[in-house]
Amino acid sequence: MSGLSDHWAGLSPVAQQFWIAVLKVAVIFNVLLGLFSFMTYAERRLLAFMQFRLGPNRTGPFGVLQPIADGIKLFFKEEVIPEGANRWVFVAAPAVAVVAAFLSIAVVPYGGPGLFQIADLEVGILYLFAISSLGVYAIVMAGWAANNKFTMLGGLRSAAQMFSYELALGLSWVGLIMLAGSFRIQDIVTAQKGGLGLLNWFCVVQFPAFIVYLIAATAEVNRTPFDLPEAETELVAGFHTEYSSMRFALLQMAEYVNMITVAAVGTSLFLGGWLSPLPLLPDSPLWFFVKFGLLLFFFIWLRGTLPRFRYDQLMHFGWKVLVPVATLWILVTAGLVTAGVPGFRR
Amino acid sequence: MELFEAILFYVFAGLSLLSAVVMVAQRNPLYSAFALLVTICSLSAIFGLLGSPFIAALQIVVYAGAIMVLFLFVLMLLRVGREEPEPGRQRVLKTVAIGLGALLLAQLGAVIAGIRPQVARGFDASTRSMARVLFSPQYVYVFEATSILIVGALVGAVVLARKEP
Amino acid sequence: MSPDRIVQSALLLSLALFVVGVVGVFLRRNVITVFMCVELMLNAVNLSFVAFSRALGTLDAQVLVFFVLTVAAAEAAVGLAIIIAIHRHRDTLDLDAFNLMKW
Numbered sequence: 208m209s210g211l212s213d214h215w216a217g218l219s220p221v222a223q224q225f226w227i228a229v230l231k232v233a234v235i236f237n238v239l240l241g242l243f244s245f246m247t248y249a250e251r252r253l254l255a256f257m258q259f260r261l262g263p264n265r266t267g268p269f270g271v272l273q274p275i276a277d278g279i280k281l282f283f284k285e286e287v288i289p290e291g292a293n294r295w296v297f298v299a300a301p302a303v304a305v306v307a308a309f310l311s312i313a314v315v316p317y318g319g320p321g322l323f324q325i326a327d328l329e330v331g332i333l334y335l336f337a338i339s340s341l342g343v344y345a346i347v348m349a350g351w352a353a354n355n356k357f358t359m360l361g362g363l364r365s366a367a368q369m370f371s372y373e374l375a376l377g378l379s380w381v382g383l384i385m386l387a388g389s390f391r392i393q394d395i396v397t398a399q400k401g402g403l404g405l406l407n408w409f410c411v412v413q414f415p416a417f418i419v420y421l422i423a424a425t426a427e428v429n430r431t432p433f434d435l436p437e438a439e440t441e442l443v444a445g446f447h448t449e450y451s452s453m454r455f456a457l458l459q460m461a462e463y464v465n466m467i468t469v470a471a472v473g474t475s476l477f478l479g480g481w482l483s484p485l486p487l488l489p490d491s492p493l494w495f496f497v498k499f500g501l502l503l504f505f506f507i508w509l510r511g512t513l514p515r516f517r518y519d520q521l522m523h524f525g526w527k528v529l530v531p532v533a534t535l536w537i538l539v540t541a542g543l544v545t546a547g548v549p550g551f552r553r
Numbered sequence: 554m555e556l557f558e559a560i561l562f563y564v565f566a567g568l569s570l571l572s573a574v575v576m577v578a579q580r581n582p583l584y585s586a587f588a589l590l591v592t593i594c595s596l597s598a599i600f601g602l603l604g605s606p607f608i609a610a611l612q613i614v615v616y617a618g619a620i621m622v623l624f625l626f627v628l629m630l631l632r633v634g635r636e637e638p639e640p641g642r643q644r645v646l647k648t649v650a651i652g653l654g655a656l657l658l659a660q661l662g663a664v665i666a667g668i669r670p671q672v673a674r675g676f677d678a679s680t681r682s683m684a685r686v687l688f689s690p691q692y693v694y695v696f697e698a699t700s701i702l703i704v705g706a707l708v709g710a711v712v713l714a715r716k717e718p
Numbered sequence: 719m720s721p722d723r724i725v726q727s728a729l730l731l732s733l734a735l736f737v738v739g740v741v742g743v744f745l746r747r748n749v750i751t752v753f754m755c756v757e758l759m760l761n762a763v764n765l766s767f768v769a770f771s772r773a774l775g776t777l778d779a780q781v782l783v784f785f786v787l788t789v790a791a792a793e794a795a796v797g798l799a800i801i802i803a804i805h806r807h808r809d810t811l812d813l814d815a816f817n818l819m820k821w
Contacts, residue, residue: 221557296583329679333610340618344590347622351629359629366622373618390680555720562724566731573735573758577742582751582811589754592735596761603728603772608783612764615787620757620794627798628750631805650744658737665729672721673775686777687784699788706792713799716806 231325232313239312243463244274250507257511284452289353292449296352301454304345304461308468311338315471316393318481318492324393331392332384335472336377339427343369345461346446353449361445364435364518371525372426372433378533379419382540383409383476386551396480405484410477412551415536417477419529421505424473426525428465430506432513435521470502478502562602569595581635586624593617605678721772728769735762749804749811753797760790 215223248263248271255262264270288297314331316324328334343366350362384390386409387398401407410417426433435445447458474480474495481495516524543551569592576588593616600609687696735758742755764783771779801811808815 225557293583296587328606330606330610333607333614333680337610337613337618340614340622343618343622344625347625347629363626363629366626370622559724562727566727570731570734570738573738576751576758577738577745577755582748582754585746585751585754589758592758593761596765599728599731599765600768603724603768605768605771605780608764608768608780611784611787615791616757616761620791623794623798624750624754627802631802631811633748633750633811647745650741653744654737654741657740658733661733662730665726665733668726670722670725670729670773672725672773676772676775678771678777678780683777683780687781692781695785699785702792703788706795710795710799713796714802 228325231322235312235325236309239309239464239467240460242467243460244278246463246467246503247277247459248274249503250510253504253507254511257508278456281452281456286452286454287449289355289449291354293352293354296348297449298454300345300349300352301450301457301461303348304342305457305464307338307341307345308461308464310341311335311468312464312471314392315468315475316396316480317495319490320393323481323492327391327393330390332380332390332395335392336373336380339376340373342427342461342465345458349450349458350446353446355449358446358448361448365429365446368429368433368435368521368525369427371522372423372529375419375423375525375529375533376427378530378537379416379423380476381533381537382413382416385537385540385544386412392475396475396482399479400482400490402486404486405479408477408479408482413477413536413540415532416540419533419536420473420477422529423525424469425506425509426521428469429462430466431510432516433521434515435518466506467503470499470506473502474498558602562599565595565598565602569599582633583625583628586621586628589624590617590621593621604676607678607680607683725769725773728772729766732762732766732769735759735765747813749801749813749816750798752813753794753801757790757794760786 218226251273252262252264252270262270263273266272266276288294311334313325314328314334316327318324320327346365346369347362350358350360350365353359383395383398387395389395389398395409399408399412405411425431429435447455450458478498479494480498481490481492483490483494540551572588572591572595576585576592579585579588593612597609597612597617600606600612686692739755739759739762742758743752746752746755764786767779767783767786771777771783804816805811
């Protein structure tokens with residue numbers, strides 16, 4: 208052990224920085240993988256309870272080993288690439304999906320500046336926006352490459368949906384940027400600090416933006432009530448109809464990691480990240496995980512509660528309700544900031 | 554740190570050039586589009602390495618997130634196939650094109666290889682200072698004019714692509 | 719490796735990308751590929767803008783990049799709309815087939 212610490216002290220500062228970054232990435236990557244498999248279990252169990260069923264409860268105590276069993280099963284399944292599919296694009300699509308899903312978590316802070324974040328980018332919000340727009344490629348590629356009507360329709364639908372709701376998603380962030388005066392996510396979290404605890408959070412100060420964010424984020428990660436891309440009743444399974452075995456598992460992983468990312472981003476931007484809800488309690492990364500867990504539960508809850516939208520309703524809602532509301536709220540926020548209303552200070 | 558950045562720079566430079574060549578050499582437009590996407594992403598990394606995070610992010614948001622998706626959409630909707638080679642004419646054109654390209658490369662390359670840029674110290678391209686310049690009286694009217702341009706393009710695109718009633 | 723060398727390499731890269739784009743416009747006959755070559759040229763020009771901005775230490779060139787991006791987005795929307803309209807009439811994307819001023 209002492210040999211290791213001597214070796215560490217002998218490294219140049221650049222090398223130390225490099226290894227710290229590698230370590231952070233490795234830890235967060237593995238935590239995400241673990242969280243993904245746990246989410247598949249938690250979602251099935253919770254949905255089952257909401258529907259008066261039991262859900263998977265046979266593998267291990269309370270069925271917690273179910274994700275491992277699923278993983279082993281998918282690993283040993285036969286890999287099928289359909290006749291007439293574009294092989295390269297078909298194989299690349301799940302990889303693109305997973306990479307795009309994992310990239311955005313890099314700028315989310317779990318705690319104060321320093322160790323609890325992979326990269327504290329100066330353009331953090333723009334980075335999030337950029338990476339979320341890359342997710343569309345995976346779906347379009349998957350839908351097109353399989354050479355199947357249903358996947359093609361699912362892919363096109365999904366791309367159109369993600370386009371439309373990405374706009375609302377981006378607009379919902381503008382108010383926060385105006386109030387925090389920075390694109391840096393850490394700055395946006397600390398801007399929510401104040402004497403009133405949770406009343407200072409942007410989910411209160413920027414309530415309409417928060418609602419727009421929740422709706423747009425749900426649509427962005429293709430979850431119920433916006434899971435039209437994989438509407439089983441009309442499109443078999445949408446863009447991933449033709450996928451099997453591990454590639455299917457990768458696409459599923461991308462979906463869940465996207466949901467995790469959206470919840471983590473929402474926690475940081477609107478729920479005060481690692482700040483404590485009451486003024487007396489100390490701030491700590493623990494708070495982040497509590498709020499994050501609540502948001503994840505919220506997404507599962509939504510799935511258990513709401514029926515699916517129709518496609519035209521979805522488009523109308525996105526363009527004729529969500530975008531105007533978000534734009535209007537930006538105007539209101541700008542006006543309040545300029546007028547210097549308390550709570551809307553710079 | 555400098556060495557590290559230099560290595561990254563040359564890796565991304567090589568990647569962008571390679572994918573640009575693939576894009577032009579490729580007969581299947583869909584693969585061309587993916588190659589261009591790789592070029593765009595590596596260029597974004599290069600912008601970041603040159604100390605311009607704002608432009609790097611915009612590059613991905615606008616080019617990769619909007620423009621290239623549009624290209625892919627059109628390619629997939631129109632079911633574009635491979636470009637079939639056309640023997641005689643194509644060979645002449647190829648020689649001429651590569652010759653002209655080499656000429657251009659030699660001319661401008663000689664100019665650029667001749668200059669010795671002295672990089673200014675204390676370069677600050679943070680979003681804040683970008684906004685200072687963009688919203689200064691010199692550029693703010695141009696900035697507003699681009700919004701008119703975009704609305705015009707939007708209406709134009711809808712009118713052009715609409716089916717005749 | 720000094721920043722001066724990196725800026726110069728960036729300028730050379732920008733030139734190389736631009737030339738690849740020009741050659742592509744000559745070589746390819748699919749109108750969408752040609753369009754993408756034009757986008758590549760715009761990207762190359764953006765790179766030279768950013769490199770010059772780094773060398774001069776001012777941000778005006780970066781503002782120009784911003785405008786180039788905006789114009790590129792508008793151009794792509796209108797251009798692709800025109801391509802769709804032409805494809806509807808001629809059922810091909812071969813540039814050599816578009817040799818009539820009206821249809």
